[in-house]
Amino acid sequence: MNQLENWFFDLDNTLYRKPDLFKLIDKRINLFVMKFLNLDNDRAEALRKSYFYQYGTTLRGLIDNFSVDPVNYLDYVHDIEIRKFLKSDFSLKLSLENIKGRKFIFTNASKGHAEAVLDSLGIKECFEEIFDTGHFCYHAKPESVTFEKIAADFDGKNIMVDDYPKNIEAAKRTGFYTVLVGKGTSGYADAQIDDVHSIETAAEEIKNSF
Ligand SMILES: [Mg+2]
Numbered sequence: 106m107n108q109l110e111n112w113f114f115d116l117d118n119t120l121y122r123k124p125d126l127f128k129l130i131d132k133r134i135n136l137f138v139m140k141f142l143n144l145d146n147d148r149a150e151a152l153r154k155s156y157f158y159q160y161g162t163t164l165r166g167l168i169d170n171f172s173v174d175p176v177n178y179l180d181y182v183h184d185i186e187i188r189k190f191l192k193s194d195f196s197l198k199l200s201l202e203n204i205k206g207r208k209f210i211f212t213n214a215s216k217g218h219a220e221a222v223l224d225s226l227g228i229k230e231c232f233e234e235i236f237d238t239g240h241f242c243y244h245a246k247p248e249s250v251t252f253e254k255i256a257a258d259f260d261g262k263n264i265m266v267d268d269y270p271k272n273i274e275a276a277k278r279t280g281f282y283t284v285l286v287g288k289g290t291s292g293y294a295d296a297q298i299d300d301v302h303s304i305e306t307a308a309e310e311i312k313n314s315f
Pocket of ligand 1: 117267268269
C-alpha cells in the first residue's frame with residue numbers, strides 16, 4: 106500500500122506562464138484544423154474553442170468527430186522550439202525538491218512537449234513520470250475518466266496542482282486534494298496560490314485538509 110503523498114502537476118500555465126508560447130500553440134492548433142478540415146482561420150478558431158469547451162481538448166473533438174490521428178496532431182501542434190521561450194528555473198527546482206512525496210506530470214499535452222518544457226526549465230529530474238493524454242487513450246482533463254485512472258493506480262493521498270478551475274473541480278470530485286494556481290476561482294480548491302513558486306506554502310496549507 107502506498108500511503109505517500111502523490112503530487113500531480115499540470116504542465117502548461119501551471120509550471121510556467123508564457124502567454125506568447127500558449128498563443129503559438131493555439132495558432133498551430135488553428136493551422137492544423139484549417140488544413141485537416143479545409144476551413145478558413147475564423148472557422149478553425151471557432152471550432153477549436155467550441156471543442157475545447159465541449160470536449161476538454163480540440164484533439165478529443167477531432168478524434169470523436171473526424172477520427173484524426175492523435176500522434177500526427179500532437180506532433181504538429183507542439184512543433185515549437187520551446188527553448189526560445191523558457192529558461193532554467195532554479196528557484197522552482199528548489200521548491201519542488203522541498204515538497205515531500207512523489208511528483209508526476211499530468212498533462213493534456215504530449216509527452217514530447219512535456220519533456221521539452223521540463224528540460225528547458227531544468228526540472229525534469231523532479232518528476233518520476235509523465236502522464237500525457239496518450240496515457241488516457243487521448244482522453245483529457247477535465248474528463249473524470251482521467252482522474253479515475255490515476256486514483257485507481259495511486260492509493261495514497263493524491264494532490265492535483267492545476268491552473269484550470271474545471272480541472273480542479275473534476276479532481277476534487279474524484280477524491281483528489283487540490284491546489285489551484287493563478288487568478289482563477291474555484292470552490293473546489295483546498296489551497297490556492299498565485300504562482301507555482303509558492304508551492305511550499307500550498308503544501309503546508311493542504312496538510313490541514315488531510
Ligand atoms: Mg494548464
